[in-house]
Amino acid sequence: QSVLTQPPSVSGAPGQRVTISCTGSSSNIGAGYDVHWYQQLPGTAPKLLIYGNSNRPSGVPDRFSGSKSGTSASLAITGLQADDEADYYCQSYDSSLRGSVFGGGTKLTVL
């Protein structure tokens, strides 16, 4: 049971827009701690996709965007492409655990 809750899977057709939610609580996202997102392509290490709720590292396409409100955060992917098919994880800090926490991950399937 992960501290941050993500849907196990989402899917969309090429060109479409999908969103992945990340729900936390008053000891993590709701306490104001930032949310970060990672993309894990099959057989590879996770890669930072969004940091500080909505910032993209250099090289990440602007098709990827992040937002945060209350105790939740979301990752949006527009103009879906076949190579977006991957697992996506959210991450934040939890003041009760006094450490970093991850969501359980969401598998994105491009139909």
Add this chain to the structure above:
Amino acid sequence: QVQLQESGPGLVKPSETLSLTCSVSGGSISGYYWTWIRQPPGKGLEWVGYIYYTGTTNYNPSLKSRVTISVDTSKNQFSLKLSSVTAADTAVYYCARGPRSTVGGWFDPWGQGALVTVSS
């Protein structure tokens, strides 16, 4: 740019100690926090713990009694030891730079990961 590489035995016997080292190249280990994260086969990511280059550590409460993370600034390396391992500790272990502070931050970059299997 900074690159990280995990190294260590890929097979550990139950009840023994898992040991991994992360070598940092392309930049100094000084001035940053450094983290271990693990991923059991087919499952999600779990934060194991971090160390600041000065030696200050913070561990996942669920693993705290068995984890030790250390740093060797002269070698630009940091290490993970996990004692009394069981099959549940079988995972790919990643090292990463971060977080940015003691109250959160992101992990970037990551090493490629090292699969450690616990089996007799």
